[in-house]
Amino acid sequence: MSQKISIDPITRLEGHGKIEIFLDDRGNVKNAYLQIPELRGFEQFCVGRPVEEMPRITPRICGVCPMAHHMASTKTIDAVYHVQPTETAVKLRNLVYDAYMLEDHLLHFFFLGGPDFVVTPSAPAAERNILGVIGKVGLETGKKVIDTRRKIRNIITHLSGRVIHPVSGLPGGVSKGLDEEKRQEFLKWARESLEFAKESLGIFNKVVLENQKYVELITGDIYRHQTYYMGLVDENNKVNFYDGKIRVVDPAGVEIAKFSADNYLEYIAEHVEPWSYMKFPFLKKIGWKGFEDGKESGVYRVAPLARLNAADGMATPLAQEEYERMYATLGEKPAHYTLAFHWARLVEVVYAAEHLVQLLQDSSITSPDIRRLPTQTPDEGVGVTEAARGTLIHHYKTDENGIIRAVNLIVATVGNSAAMSMSIAKAARSLIRDGKVDQGILNMVEMAFRSYDPCMACATHHLPGKMPLLIRIHDTDGKIRKIIER
């Protein structure tokens, strides 16, 4: 008798989702599917809009990382208008972008991914949240999380108008500059954030790395996939969030492609399945071979660990030190351990904070030269950034009046869509045996997708209360055989 386990809706990810796990006669996992039951159709309804409105429309794809879309879109309209932003504008864009990466990543550690480790994966669900983390690390640290988030988000509000759906990006620059008084204030906040970034890594070291069980969990086989990795790198092949070339390494770490975003269609294609509204991007030259890992399959991964895997290092000193320490401990590069995404995320937090300090130490950032007006006829452009959740590509075509004719988007989280399905299936296969499913096991299946940072990081685990998960085990004729609730 075949059975199906439904987790519907899966919770704590950006948007809606469900997981279907099929069991065989003996209650072992045959396969699992991550289904995304939603589509909004931005590619179509942006047609007809003036291109300069895109940085204000596309952030609505994701309200958790609207800055990523705002910035990718702003860079795309630079390209559409063939205008280079001024040097100051690039600094200011980097400033708000680092601020976004910093607060987004930090919050993921404390609010979403962290609780699994800091509180333990099998803790009662009601404790596995931010309050549980505060219980472990102390109220002072908890207050610092909220305080850091507020200050960093204030930087974004000041320069971009709003954190949830920024508006300051224009072709050739930004709409608002920074004055000296604010620079000094923000520099102070940036330094405090850097200290807090270090503290956060310290917590990770103490709680996770000094616990042999966790180290075994991270470096075990349950959460391991050998895939290709993609990320933006600068001219020295160091991780860059704002600009550079897209680099791809194979499962052995060998560079197989390095290209400018303009050429993305030569390298990336998207597969469609009838059972999800989400598409499955893959490396075009390798081809779609199904939900498989290894060198023969075109499945690639994006986001923090993938970025570090695809690069040769970090551009700031302390982040570089932490990068080296991470790979030395994991014992391989590229590191294929999905749970190490959490660690890589904290290395990036340190980088973002260091880079933020560097940008604000440079008094030239207060120059009023924030805009270069477009003079050429708009036509077509591609823009790329590294969103918190991976490589993000926008591509617009316009008429000569700058009205959108076509839009294509390769959205960051989607880059991991095939890998997330594979990770869930593998974790389920490893953990659900002979029909035995309990709460701890279910949370460990969920940890497989949580590593990728399903977007709801900041809104998650915020409130006390029970965190139930309902699993229905069906017979093949659809009758509910067993209900497990937590």
Next chain:
Amino acid sequence: MPKPKFGFYWCSSCGGCEEAIVDLNEKILDVAEQVDIVFWPCAMDFKYSDVRSLQKNEITAVFINGAIRSSEQVEMAKLLREKSQFVISFGACSQLGGIPGLANFWDRQSIFESSYGSKCPSIDNPENIRPQIHSQVAEGELDLPAFHNTVKSLDQVIEVDYYIPGCSPAPYLTMQAIEAILSGKLPAKGSVLAPDVALCNQCSRKDSKPEKLTIGKVERISLVSADPERCFLDQGIICMGPVTRAGCTNDGEGRCIRVNMPCRGCYGPPSEVLDVGAKMTSALATIIGLQNEENAREEDIQKILDQIVDPAGTFYRFSLPVSLLRRKFI
């Protein structure tokens, strides 16, 4: 006495409304002390069956964000209506259809085509597969919710008691609304819980708006350097301030305007405005003129009007599903 129960749900939305709740910062912990959250799928693991098992009206207030586009969203909205004393429409998508509502310029087929069909340049779909409500995989059957042709606002599907506007709602307005619910000091049913005046009335650039506004030439923000202190409309830049409700910041300054970008109307219209597009068109018709109004000819005025790119997509940026147009018929 048992604590009042609150629920949060999202329909077709981006998650920004959820972030806007987290932006209450420490205050959210005070709220959590005063109420029991019984449903919040994006943040907590309550399932649909938890809601089904509640009594009628057992939830004091449910905050629903997002537009309505799928069968699942309709079903959930109806279920939450039944279980709740107050349904609060939270944010622009729920109130007005929001940005996802722009999809009403198109239909399901064209959206599928641009996402999964040959119009998408990165697609590799030789068998021309489209997502299906029911599909068969090797191990069994998988289901997806149906994707509707038209995006709707929440009140086109269920009765709504109050509205908190904005894309996304300002945390201070959310907090005021929560306090009003908890203290029972609520205004008339159907009210929008925000100031009922146009943004222009509170704008920091109000003094630079001339008594009689005239636009000689319509400018695009992408192609000019906007004066950071002067009224946008006076600069010829389309700003939705005249037809948009104030309240996006608690000091009255528009949050987009303060970084020198014009308003796009995410707070929806104040109550005196029935249709944003109609009102904005008439507002512009009065102010678009030539310096020498007596000699203005019809075709000159038309020439200026023609300079407004994408008037429908600009005026109805957040409100196409509740507009007089509702949708474009294809």
